[in-house]
Amino acid sequence: HHWYKNRKSPVTNWPVLGMLPSLICNSDQLFDYFTHDLLDSCESGTFKFKGPWFPSLDFVLTSNPMNVNHIFSKNFLNYEKGFEFREIFEPFGQGIVTSDSDIWKIQRKSLHAIMVKNNKYLNYQDMVFRHVLEKGLVPVLEHAVKHGTEVDLEDVLQRFDYDNICLLALGFDPKALSVSFPVVPSKVAFHDIEDCLLFRYVLPLCFWKLQQWLQIGAEKRLTKSLEIADRFLYDCIAMKREKLREKTVVEDDEFDLVTALLVEEENLSVSGKVTDKFLRDTAYNFMAAGKDTVSACLSWFFWLITMNPSVKTKILEEIELNLPTRYKEQNMIMSFTSEELNSFPYLNGALCETLRLYPPVPVNHKTAVRPDVLPSGDTVDGNTRILISYYSMGRSEETWGKDCLEFKPERWVSDKGDIVHVPTYKFSAFSAGPRTCLGKDMSLKQMKIVAINLLRNYQVEMVEGQIIKPGKCITLHIGNGLKVRIKKRVV
Numbered sequence: 001h002h003w004y005k006n007r008k009s010p011v012t013n014w015p016v017l018g019m020l021p022s023l024i025c026n027s028d029q030l031f032d033y034f035t036h037d038l039l040d041s042c043e044s045g046t047f048k049f050k051g052p053w054f055p056s057l058d059f060v061l062t063s064n065p066m067n068v069n070h071i072f073s074k075n076f077l078n079y080e081k082g083f084e085f086r087e088i089f090e091p092f093g094q095g096i097v098t099s100d101s102d103i104w105k106i107q108r109k110s111l112h113a114i115m116v117k118n119n120k121y122l123n124y125q126d127m128v129f130r131h132v133l134e135k136g137l138v139p140v141l142e143h144a145v146k147h148g149t150e151v152d153l154e155d156v157l158q159r160f161d162y163d164n165i166c167l168l169a170l171g172f173d174p175k176a177l178s179v180s181f182p183v184v185p186s187k188v189a190f191h192d193i194e195d196c197l198l199f200r201y202v203l204p205l206c207f208w209k210l211q212q213w214l215q216i217g218a219e220k221r222l223t224k225s226l227e228i229a230d231r232f233l234y235d236c237i238a239m240k241r242e243k244l245r246e247k248t249v250v251e252d253d254e255f256d257l258v259t260a261l262l263v264e265e266e267n268l269s270v271s272g273k274v275t276d277k278f279l280r281d282t283a284y285n286f287m288a289a290g291k292d293t294v295s296a297c298l299s300w301f302f303w304l305i306t307m308n309p310s311v312k313t314k315i316l317e318e319i320e321l322n323l324p325t326r327y328k329e330q331n332m333i334m335s336f337t338s339e340e341l342n343s344f345p346y347l348n349g350a351l352c353e354t355l356r357l358y359p360p361v362p363v364n365h366k367t368a369v370r371p372d373v374l375p376s377g378d379t380v381d382g383n384t385r386i387l388i389s390y391y392s393m394g395r396s397e398e399t400w401g402k403d404c405l406e407f408k409p410e411r412w413v414s415d416k417g418d419i420v421h422v423p424t425y426k427f428s429a430f431s432a433g434p435r436t437c438l439g440k441d442m443s444l445k446q447m448k449i450v451a452i453n454l455l456r457n458y459q460v461e462m463v464e465g466q467i468i469k470p471g472k473c474i475t476l477h478i479g480n481g482l483k484v485r486i487k488k489r490v491v
């Protein structure tokens with residue numbers, strides 16, 4: 001009866017073990033397995049994965065845009081991160097990424113007021129970005145050009161991201177991006193925490209809870225790394241409080257997130273609640289959300305344009321054509337306003353195409369509060385884990401056509417040369433609905449500026465013989481990095 005019931009399933013549903021063996025066998029290429037082995041065979045773009053009988057690891061996997069619209073917008077209140085998710089990601093505390101209901105609303109309101117609405121903070125963002133470009137990225141690239149050394153471009157960009165996010169959140173420059181490629185303990189700790197949390201996510205709760213109690217394996221590593229990260233965060237917060245006590249006016253170049261929260265306390269919905277723990281949780285979540293995403297996207301972008309030389313040529317032509325006259329001289333560090341960046345629709349298309357094929361957040365998590373019927377016709381029970389595969393959505397033939405696996409920036413440029421906008425429930429790299437990414441505009445702006453500076457001034461050549469594939473991580477990195485040689489480009 002069991003075999004008969006499951007005869008149409010694209011993977012074997014074993015008695016007792018469920019579909020776990022197939023998942024384990026494909027853990028090396030999980031997102032392709034979700035896309036091609038599970039979802040491609042379901043007309044509704046939704047697959048019910050059966051885990052072992054005990055403990056239950058069942059989940060509903062979907063890449064159907066109508067379901068995404070329903071889960072993230074139309075029936076938003078029925079789909080939360082959920083208690084189990086918060087338990088697993090407990091180092092995030094009561095921050096925006098893992099919270100629901102009122103706690104999430106307070107976090108979202110305060111972060112939105114600062115990251116999107118506060119002009120002083122937006123100016124600070126631009127200042128920090130220019131600083132990291134000028135004092136971090138360019139000297140490291142120049143060093144690589146001068147010595148002809150091979151560099152891991154992904155590592156360079158991750159360090160760039162880390163310095164940028166630390167300055168944005170805490171006003172502290174860890175100088176992770178410098179020619180000596182130093183080991184930065186807080187950066188290593190954040191990375192380790194992410195690694196250990198991924199373990200927790202795929203293991204049954206009772207298993208990692210036991211490990212935690214015994215303080216062995218990944219849980220032991222997690223405790224140590226969390227101590228390092230917390231010490232770093234609380235030290236930075238104490239320094240900020242001390243600085244503010246000494247000053248009456250905060251300069252524009254000191255207006256980081258923690259300072260902004262302290263200064264703007266009365267105007268935010270958190271009056272009287274800006275405790276050290278609140279600041280720690282807010283900063284931790286902000287850093288976790290923004291720390292590796294830009295570098296992941298840029299790494300895939302440089303690899304994709306190297307594999308597609310005609311795209312690279314077109315981007316360079318667009319840069320030369322639309323570059324403001326003040327930058328016609330070579331070797332200058334170029335920064336742009338958002339309006340100026342609108343003159344690069346093809347570059348925008350190439351970045352969107354990268355995000356479509358390699359979304360830095362490949363899968364999102366939701367929990368159904370009450371039973372529901374999805375627009376695809378699939379039913380979900382209350383307390384069901386739902387995984388939304390952004391990776392599979394970007395590779396759906398139904399949404400993107402027969403050439404969905406090809407890298408074609410042209411699909412994002414209209415016949416008139418304008419940017420084509422795709423609804424967020426179809427192109428969900430930054431998620432959709434009320435929980436859309438708060439760093440979207442900033443990230444797109446920063447990625448364009450890095451791309452223009454690098455492409456115009458340097459020639460980035462891939463080292464032969466590399467295997468480029470996603471690594472096992474919460475963020476979609478290139479597993480083994482991206483080894484390149486950098487040369488100066490002559491215009």
Ligand code: HEM
Nearest residue numbers: 096289290293294297360361429430431435437438439443
């Ligand atoms: C290419 C770059 C980025 C991508 C693709 C991206 C993608 C996403 C996605 C998919 C989510 C939804 C996650 C979820 O629901 O759990 C998200 C949320 C978020 N992102 Fe980003 N992100 C990027 C960069 C950034 C940066 C640089 C920051 C901050 C400096 C940031 C801040 C946030 C925050 C605060 C949230 C939580 C929003 C909420 O739950 O209300 N993101 N991002």
